[in-house]
Amino acid sequence: MSRVIGIDLGTTNSCVAVIENGQPTVIPNAGGYKTTPSMFGISQDGKRLVGHLAKRQAITNARNTIYASKRLIGRRFDDPEVQKSIDLCPFEIVRGPNEDPRIKIGGKSFTCPEIAGIVLREMKRVAEEYLSETVQEAVITVPAYFNDAQRQCTKDAGKIAGLEVLRIINEPTAAALAYGMSRVGDEKIAVYDLGGGTFDISILEMSDGVIEVLATSGNTFLGGEDLDRRIVQHLVDWFQENSGLDLRGDTMALQRLKDAAEKAKCDLSLRDSVEINLPFIASDAEGPRHLNYELSRESLETLVGDIIEGTLKSVEQCCVDAGVQVGEIDQVVLVGGQTRMPLVQKRVSEFFGKRPHKGVNPDEVVALGAAVQAAMLLDNNNDMLLLDVTPLSLGIGTFGGHFARLIERNTTVPVSKGHVFTTTRDDQSAVKIRVLQGESDLAAENDLLGEFVLSGIRPAPKGEPEIEVSFDIDANGIVSVSARDLSTGKEQSITVSSTGKLSETEIDQIIQEHDLYEVQLKG
Amino acid sequence: MKISTQETDRLAQVVAIASGRDPKRLRLSAAEGYLLSRIDGRTPWRLLREIGGIPAQDVDACLDRWLAEGVVEVVGGAPRPAAVVSAPKASPPIPCPIDPKLLDPNLDIDCDVQRRILEFELSLSRPYHELLGVPVGADAKVVKRAYFKLSKEFHPDRYFRRQIGPYNQRLERIFKKVLEAHEILSDPELCQVVTQTEALVAEAVDPIVSPVVPSAAPTSKPAAAEAQSTPSTHTPQPEAKPLSKLDRLRQRMPFKIDHAAMAARRTRALEIFRAAESSLEAGRIHEAEAGIRIAITFDPTRAEFKEALGALRIRAAGDRATKLLATPSDRMSEAELRDALQLIEDVLPYRPHDPELNARAAQVCLQLEMYDDAVEFAQTLLEGAPEIAGHHSLLGRIERAKGDLKAAKKAFGDALELDPDDLEARRAIASMRIAAHDAAQGGRR
Numbered sequence: 001m002s003r004v005i006g007i008d009l010g011t012t013n014s015c016v017a018v019i020e021n022g023q024p025t026v027i028p029n030a031g032g033y034k035t036t037p038s039m040f041g042i043s044q045d046g047k048r049l050v051g052h053l054a055k056r057q058a059i060t061n062a063r064n065t066i067y068a069s070k071r072l073i074g075r076r077f078d079d080p081e082v083q084k085s086i087d088l089c090p091f092e093i094v095r096g097p098n099e100d101p102r103i104k105i106g107g108k109s110f111t112c113p114e115i116a117g118i119v120l121r122e123m124k125r126v127a128e129e130y131l132s133e134t135v136q137e138a139v140i141t142v143p144a145y146f147n148d149a150q151r152q153c154t155k156d157a158g159k160i161a162g163l164e165v166l167r168i169i170n171e172p173t174a175a176a177l178a179y180g181m182s183r184v185g186d187e188k189i190a191v192y193d194l195g196g197g198t199f200d201i202s203i204l205e206m207s208d209g210v211i212e213v214l215a216t217s218g219n220t221f222l223g224g225e226d227l228d229r230r231i232v233q234h235l236v237d238w239f240q241e242n243s244g245l246d247l248r249g250d251t252m253a254l255q256r257l258k259d260a261a262e263k264a265k266c267d268l269s270l271r272d273s274v275e276i277n278l279p280f281i282a283s284d285a286e287g288p289r290h291l292n293y294e295l296s297r298e299s300l301e302t303l304v305g306d307i308i309e310g311t312l313k314s315v316e317q318c319c320v321d322a323g324v325q326v327g328e329i330d331q332v333v334l335v336g337g338q339t340r341m342p343l344v345q346k347r348v349s350e351f352f353g354k355r356p357h358k359g360v361n362p363d364e365v366v367a368l369g370a371a372v373q374a375a376m377l378l379d380n381n382n383d384m385l386l387l388d389v390t391p392l393s394l395g396i397g398t399f400g401g402h403f404a405r406l407i408e409r410n411t412t413v414p415v416s417k418g419h420v421f422t423t424t425r426d427d428q429s430a431v432k433i434r435v436l437q438g439e440s441d442l443a444a445e446n447d448l449l450g451e452f453v454l455s456g457i458r459p460a461p462k463g464e465p466e467i468e469v470s471f472d473i474d475a476n477g478i479v480s481v482s483a484r485d486l487s488t489g490k491e492q493s494i495t496v497s498s499t500g501k502l503s504e505t506e507i508d509q510i511i512q513e514h515d516l517y518e519v520q521l522k523g
Numbered sequence: 524m525k526i527s528t529q530e531t532d533r534l535a536q537v538v539a540i541a542s543g544r545d546p547k548r549l550r551l552s553a554a555e556g557y558l559l560s561r562i563d564g565r566t567p568w569r570l571l572r573e574i575g576g577i578p579a580q581d582v583d584a585c586l587d588r589w590l591a592e593g594v595v596e597v598v599g600g601a602p603r604p605a606a607v608v609s610a611p612k613a614s615p616p617i618p619c620p621i622d623p624k625l626l627d628p629n630l631d632i633d634c635d636v637q638r639r640i641l642e643f644e645l646s647l648s649r650p651y652h653e654l655l656g657v658p659v660g661a662d663a664k665v666v667k668r669a670y671f672k673l674s675k676e677f678h679p680d681r682y683f684r685r686q687i688g689p690y691n692q693r694l695e696r697i698f699k700k701v702l703e704a705h706e707i708l709s710d711p712e713l714c715q716v717v718t719q720t721e722a723l724v725a726e727a728v729d730p731i732v733s734p735v736v737p738s739a740a741p742t743s744k745p746a747a748a749e750a751q752s753t754p755s756t757h758t759p760q761p762e763a764k765p766l767s768k769l770d771r772l773r774q775r776m777p778f779k780i781d782h783a784a785m786a787a788r789r790t791r792a793l794e795i796f797r798a799a800e801s802s803l804e805a806g807r808i809h810e811a812e813a814g815i816r817i818a819i820t821f822d823p824t825r826a827e828f829k830e831a832l833g834a835l836r837i838r839a840a841g842d843r844a845t846k847l848l849a850t851p852s853d854r855m856s857e858a859e860l861r862d863a864l865q866l867i868e869d870v871l872p873y874r875p876h877d878p879e880l881n882a883r884a885a886q887v888c889l890q891l892e893m894y895d896d897a898v899e900f901a902q903t904l905l906e907g908a909p910e911i912a913g914h915h916s917l918l919g920r921i922e923r924a925k926g927d928l929k930a931a932k933k934a935f936g937d938a939l940e941l942d943p944d945d946l947e948a949r950r951a952i953a954s955m956r957i958a959a960h961d962a963a964q965g966g967r968r
Contacts, residue, residue, distance in 0.1 A: 463823035
């Protein structure tokens with residue numbers, strides 16, 4: 001049997017791991033790096049470039065290099081977060097036929113699962129080269145706050161990469177698995193995950209090899225890149241004040257600023273002050289202009305302080321959801337490159353009143369955990385078990401536009417829950433069951449997963465018929481919903497498949513097309 | 524939440540008004556009076572706690588006081604067998620006969636494990652604490668440990684991708700139930716409600732423990748459950764016996780049934796209904812209707828409320844109709860006509876064959892030039908009273924306005940047949956003849 005890999009598909013970087021001799025190990029790519037940029041570009045001469053190769057040419061070819069596409073995956077084009085990306089990204093984002101955002105580079109438009117698939121295919125290749133065998137199965141991680149559509153799209157991406165996705169698990173959960181693998185005894189741990197594009201917090205309880213997720217919460221659109229953006233914004237403002245030139249419309253300058261900001265931010269984790277030096281950033285009638293700015297750690301912390309405070313609000317909420325006092329947390333695990341920032345470490349230590357755990361590498365721990373989960377599922381002798389939860393509440397829309405929750409968020413799966421509903425009009429003969437996911441009390445503000453009609457209800461005054469609606473989530477996270485008229489026994493049900501995702505034929509087409517490219521590149 | 528054995532015994536007790544006491548001389552609050560009225564020498568203490576929206580602890584306090592004062596006395600209720608509520612041993616042995624045919628050596632799962640899964644599945648209907656193998660009132664830590672232990676045994680992920688055939692579904696069913704047990708037992712509030720419900724169910728299905736079934740008790744639920752149960756309930760056969768609707772609901776979501784809250788709602792509904800009735804007597808119909816509607820919202824199961832609402836609607840409709848018919852329609856503006864039509868349509872369902880209403884409706888539709896509707900109303904009118912010439916004339920007038928002269932002629936002819944002196948019909952036929960003649964002349968010219 002071939003081996004199963006764990007992939008951390010990140011916003012900025014991805015990482016792949018496998019279990020070797022009972023220990024999870026990160027697989028370095030051909031360049032010796034343990035992480036690979038989640039970037040994909042088409043060069044001027046039409047070559048398709050992934051990872052480090054794509055990153056290297058990003059500055060000169062910003063319009064045709066895609067980064068941070070994870071922020072778009074599984075969202076609708078009209079989603080405010082997508083609109084925000086359109087304003088900020090140098091590449092073109094267009095409306096797809098299924099109202100999904102698509103990215104147009106090199107004259108061709110790509111769906112988000114396709115781009116994620118290209119990155120996953122690269123990670124698969126890295127693993128295959130290292131292991132000298134083909135890899136067909138993987139566990140992939142996503143941010144805890146990804147909804148059903150985003151998870152489905154990630155699964156599709158796996159398919160496009162030629163991988164069978166055994167399970168999609170949450171990044172903080174994976175981190176906890178990697179951390180908890182070698183632990184015995186009872187512990188409550190908090191995983192604070194501030195990555196490139198997302199922030200997640202999870203609280204887990206482990207005892208005797210069983211790991212239970214108590215609660216999870218976060219923000220899919222908040223991460224290290226927001227810090228970079230603040231720095232870029234600051235530099236652009238400063239440059240305009242001092243030279244009168246506006247760099248906002250200059251994609252190449254923005255790309256250079258973005259790179260410099262990221263580097264400065266990382267350097268400031270180790271040093272107190274860095275110099276940002278970008279010669280020939282722009283030119284006007286008087287000739288070329290250079291950007292030279294000294295950024296101190298202190299001013300960085302003022303620039304981004306509110307973002308970090310915002311994450312602590314989510315942490316507080318998560319503790320409430322988990323029913324755990326902050327003081328009861330035995331261990332805090334930091335995940336994601338952004339947690340290297342001294343300000344983050346300081347604020348997190350202050351919040352929990354204890355120093356974070358130092359034993360894990362924040363860039364690699366998620367991939368390691370994914371590999372652990374793969375082993376846990378497939379190895380019969382394994383004595384560990386993960387009790388995972390649903391990230392968002394599920395329910396149905398009811399009279400007056402309200403949302404009736406049937407399965408609260410953070411409920412352990414597999415699970416079944418039911419409730420009895422009734423009609424709102426006299427002699428109502430049918431009810432429409434709209435399956436929704438989200439946290440708002442208003443139906444319209446939640447995501448619609450699917451809908452169906454239960455008809456043939458015996459005529460009766462309103463309030464009299466009893467219609468039992470049951471939700472069921474199986475161990476693989478597949479949601480099915482049924483409605484039953486308790487007096488007639490008539491039943492209707494659906495298995496929820498999220499909207500807007502690619503059809504089987506579309507996926508096959510994409511796979512064939514990329515296989516063509518594979519041949520081209522090797523030949 | 525711990526129910527001591529002593530308390531359990533007490534809950535099974537049946538009390539009655541002590542002989543020789545006249546409860547009318549007691550000074551009681553309304554709630555106490557209601558409680559007293561439920562004491563009939565047959566209803567056990569446990570059910571008395573469930574009625575009338577009075578909190579359980581108040582019921583206990585009240586009964587204790589009356590016992591102490593000698594107002595009531597214990598007349599029955601054998602002490603419950605310890606097995607029903609007392610703490611089970613951890614991991615209780617499950618003496619269930621399983622069908623050996625279900626064991627399949629070809630599956631990727633040991634036969635011993637298969638046996639264990641089958642046995643556990645057969646016993647899923649046990650009370651939650653027995654399912655988890657923890658004592659009643661166990662603290663959250665103990666519950667969690669037990670839950671983790673069973674999860675490790677029965678979570679479907681333990682057999683991920685293995686060929687285990689039907690056992691996959693069995694595992695899922697077991698895990699979901701274990702999860703539910705953990706969820707409820709680790710929440711003190713839910714736990715309390717569920718323990719009560721479980722005890723109720725146990726009492727209702729156990730003919731030895733509860734020899735008398737309270738027929739007069741307001742909560743008829745245990746009685747219903749008993750009607751469904753057979754003496755062999757102790758060997759659970761989940762496949763064989765169709766569960767009653769109530770049992771099914773209880774199994775699925777026991778914590779959703781809050782007897783105290785439901786009883787309180789019912790009482791409240793009745794109070795509102797009584798108030799509505801007195802409004803009705805005082806002639807405040809709108810107020811009464813609103814009151815009854817609220818009562819129905821509180822307790823949709825009472826047929827009495829709905830009947831009252833129906834009667835009230837008919838009465839209100841009658842009043843409105845009478846008012847409407849007081850004004851002749853030919854003096855109304857178009858807007859008024861439309862309002863009138865709306866009103867008639869609202870009222871008609873309650874008095875569908877009222878000749879005056881239908882005649883008025885036809886008249887109004889005619890004035891509004893809605894001829895098809897007018898014909899329909901006129902026809903309904905004729906179905907009810909074909910012997911009145913005026914009704915046929917009305918139809919004739921409508922048909923004429925509509926332009927169907929043949930139908931108009933027939934209708935007027937019918938009217939004349941019934942009443943040869945009907946002026947309108949005579950004139951109409953005459954003028955129609957003249958018009959036809961003129962048209963014929965015109966055609967010739």
